[in-house]
Amino acid sequence: MLEVCHLAHGFGRQPALWEIPHLRWRGESLVHLQGDNGSGKTTLMRLLAGLEVPRQGTVRWSLDDAPAQPPPCPGRLLYLHQQPYLFDTTVAGNLHYIARWNGWRGEAMRRRIDEMLERCGLAEHARQRARSLSGGERMRLALARAWLLSPRVLLLDEPTASLDRQAVRDVAALVGALHASGCAVVLSAHQPSELTERCDEHWYIAHQRLGVATREAPLPA
Ligand SMILES: Nc1ncnc2c1ncn2[C@@H]1O[C@H](COP(=O)(O)OP(=O)(O)OP(=O)(O)O)[C@@H](O)[C@H]1O
Numbered sequence: 001m002l003e004v005c006h007l008a009h010g011f012g013r014q015p016a017l018w019e020i021p022h023l024r025w026r027g028e029s030l031v032h033l034q035g036d037n038g039s040g041k042t043t044l045m046r047l048l049a050g051l052e053v054p055r056q057g058t059v060r061w062s063l064d065d066a067p068a069q070p071p072p073c074p075g076r077l078l079y080l081h082q083q084p085y086l087f088d089t090t091v092a093g094n095l096h097y098i099a100r101w102n103g104w105r106g107e108a109m110r111r112r113i114d115e116m117l118e119r120c121g122l123a124e125h126a127r128q129r130a131r132s133l134s135g136g137e138r139m140r141l142a143l144a145r146a147w148l149l150s151p152r153v154l155l156l157d158e159p160t161a162s163l164d165r166q167a168v169r170d171v172a173a174l175v176g177a178l179h180a181s182g183c184a185v186v187l188s189a190h191q192p193s194e195l196t197e198r199c200d201e202h203w204y205i206a207h208q209r210l211g212v213a214t215r216e217a218p219l220p221a
Contacts, residue, residue: 001027002048002153003068007057009043016055017043018208027063027153030179031186032196035205041188044210045155048186049079063152078151082158084142086130091122091141094130098145112148120144120174136167143174147181154178156187160195168193 004023008016017040025031035041046052048059050071062068063076071077087094095113104112117123120140125133130141139159146154159175160168172195179185179198186203189196202213 001025001062001068003058003060003062004048005058005060007047007054007059009040009047009052009055016208018205018210020044020057020210023210023212027061027184029184029201030175030199031184031201031203032199033186033188033203033205034190034196035188037190039205041205042157044205045079045157045186045188049077049155051079061153073152075149076152077155078146078149078153079155080142080146080157080159082161084138086133086138086141088131089129090127091130091133092117092126094141094145095148098148102149104148116144116148119147119177121170134167136163136170139163139167139171140174143171143178147178147183151183153184153186156185158188158190160189160193168195171195172198 002023002025004020007020008018010016033041033044043052047054048071058070060068060070061073061077063073087097089097092113095116099109099113117126120143122137122141122144125137130138133141156175160171163171172193175185175187175195176198187195187199204211204213
């Protein structure tokens with residue numbers, strides 16, 4: 001569960017990007033966050049992830065029955081940048097590093113990594129340098145690494161920006177599978193796509209406010 005109260009944020013002397021008087025989210029759905037360029041989507045995600053301290057107001061998460069706490073919530077809440085940082089090693093090496101860090105060892109770890117490579121369509125690239133992957137492959141590797149950590153909530157900042165149609169489709173399938181495995185997702189995206197079509201909740205930033213679309217009050221045109 002996410003609870004946001006009286007949140008407002010801006011930079012320097014600029015007025016607040018937006019105000020969010022109150023937002024409650026059960027942390028189960030697949031959410032599409034939309035808004036114009038510069039409306040503050042990245043900033044909001046960073047605030048939700050605890051990477052930015054709000055000028056005003058509070059963000060609190062209660063995940064897995066833990067008492068409500070401000071972010072970060074290590075291991076349970078992950079933020080993924082649109083150009084994810086990849087370790088300068090092979091594709092399998094990137095997964096290996098995270099799996100070890102998360103406590104996996106030996107044969108069980110190898111099986112888990114192989115399974116993840118298959119699931120993300122990267123088995124053929126296992127020995128390739130991660131930084132030589134295409135944009136779509138990089139995002140799939142970043143999602144695979146995140147998946148290894150079994151997060152409860154994933155915040156995805158423009159995960160399909162500048163990807164072609166097939167790459168968007170692949171990322172959408174992967175995000176859908178992650179969500180089906182029990183990970184709630186908030187993702188920002190400019191354009192409607194196969195990814196946003198999968199979303200079952202829509203938030204939007206307009207006129208310096210965050211809105212939540214409902215059946216009675218759909219997205220503004
Ligand atoms: N660290 C910062 N210092 C000063 N201004 C910032 C900083 N980070 C963001 N901004 C400004 O805040 C505004 C919102 O930026 P943000 O990146 O959150 O928007 P966005 O909706 O994600 O945009 P886009 O869709 O183009 O990625 C922009 O005007 C941006 O220049």
